[in-house]
Amino acid sequence: MGPDSTAGELGREVKHLSVRTGESFPIHLWEDRTRGEQWVPSYDTALLALVSDEYLRVAGNNAVDNGTRTFEFRALEPGEHRIVFEKRMGWKFTAEDRRVFLISVANGARRGS
Numbered sequence: 001m002g003p004d005s006t007a008g009e010l011g012r013e014v015k016h017l018s019v020r021t022g023e024s025f026p027i028h029l030w031e032d033r034t035r036g037e038q039w040v041p042s043y044d045t046a047l048l049a050l051v052s053d054e055y056l057r058v059a060g061n062n063a064v065d066n067g068t069r070t071f072e073f074r075a076l077e078p079g080e081h082r083i084v085f086e087k088r089m090g091w092k093f094t095a096e097d098r099r100v101f102l103i104s105v106a107n108g109a110r111r112g113s
Contacts, residue, residue, distance in 0.1 A: 018104045024051055024074045027101060029085060031055065032066040036089045037096065039069055043083040048103065049074045078107040 019025050029039045033055075041050070051074050057067040073083070081103045086095035 014100045014102050016102050016104065018106070019075045020106045020108055021075050021078055024072055025103070027071045027073070027083070027085075029069050029071070029099065030066070031069045031087075032064075034063070034065045036091070038088050038090075039071075039085045039099075040088050041071060041083055041085050043073075044081065047075075047077045047079070047081045047105075048083065049076055073103075075103065075105040078105045080104055 017025055017027075031037050031039060043050075051072040053069070053071050055067060055069045057065060071085075075081070083101045083103065085099040085101070087097035087099075089096055
């Protein structure tokens with residue numbers, strides 16, 4: 001597979017997003033904190049800025065703590081940027097899962113917004 005391949009690590013596909021410089025965009029991932037899961041992003045901080053990191057627990061009448069974790073990034077520079085999320089467990093040395101996002105950032109803000 002060549003450099004334009006959409007296959008990510010662990011056989012997962014790369015998810016593509018398109019934004020413009022200065023725009024923010026969310027990435028939503030499911031997390032089960034009862035099991036000790038935590039998504040950890042790796043990215044170039046000169047190209048993308050993490051604006052917020054929020055967790056919304058699913059309401060329920062049980063002791064399970066799972067829900068959606070939302071990472072909001074802002075595109076700082078134009079180009080093709082990559083964010084790799086690894087699902088970490090506190091007692092493991094290797095990632096449980098991995099998600100790859102390829103962010104295409106066009107120069108400038110959209111007109112009329």
